[in-house]
Amino acid sequence: MKTNHVEENQQKLHSSMLKLYEKYLEVIDKYIETCFETQKPFIHCGAGCCNCCETGEYPFSRLEMEYLMSGFPDLTFEEQQTIKTNIKILLAEKGQSTGRFLHKCPFLLNCRCVMYKRRGITCRVYGLASFETVKGKQVIKLPECSKYGLNYSEVVENGTVSLEKFQSCGVEAPIRHSLSLNYFEREILRGVTELEFGEIRPLLEWFR
Ligand code: SF4
Ligand code: SF4
Numbered sequence: 001m002k003t004n005h006v007e008e009n010q011q012k013l014h015s016s017m018l019k020l021y022e023k024y025l026e027v028i029d030k031y032i033e034t035c036f037e038t039q040k041p042f043i044h045c046g047a048g049c050c051n052c053c054e055t056g057e058y059p060f061s062r063l064e065m066e067y068l069m070s071g072f073p074d075l076t077f078e079e080q081q082t083i084k085t086n087i088k089i090l091l092a093e094k095g096q097s098t099g100r101f102l103h104k105c106p107f108l109l110n111c112r113c114v115m116y117k118r119r120g121i122t123c124r125v126y127g128l129a130s131f132e133t134v135k136g137k138q139v140i141k142l143p144e145c146s147k148y149g150l151n152y153s154e155v156v157e158n159g160t161v162s163l164e165k166f167q168s169c170g171v172e173a174p175i176r177h178s179l180s181l182n183y184f185e186r187e188i189l190r191g192v193t194e195l196e197f198g199e200i201r202p203l204l205e206w207f208r
Contacts, residue, residue: 050111062198071118
């Protein structure tokens, strides 16, 4: 009886954390939308483009993972089975590989994210350039697809970012935003601070 009571309390805590996380998403989704808007001249994301979900590790915190998987029961039986098979195959392949294992996301079915509403932060910000300080130096990180004629390809010259080209498109450069979780928490989430994201692991690692 006591155990049931403890479990009940844990479940309540868990679901209130997920609700709080949904509020957090509302705030950062608005912020991310503004970032995409300001970067419009460089953004080529569109329906049917899924290259960014084809190769990666997809870091997810424990909370993001719980939120993602809370939507799993809403998928069709076939989708669930396909995802389970994808994960099984990927884990076997990962077991054979040495070093970093980059792979297609198991939730990408027919070039469509079946968990779109519950996708992670990394998925939400992907496609934007980010502006970070590395060893005291400010660097602009571009999405991988900039190499393939997609986002920000206009500002890449000999493998580096051309600030002149950035400016010639009328877009402020360097971009004054960072896309890390820490930044969101520190700068734009005052008031939604009780969230505990937990450990961050590559997506596949959560299925071991
Ligand atoms: S981020 Fe790049 S690869 Fe992903 S949808 Fe946008 S243009 Fe396509
Ligand atoms: S969860 Fe969705 S958006 Fe994120 S990497 Fe997987 S398929 Fe892409």
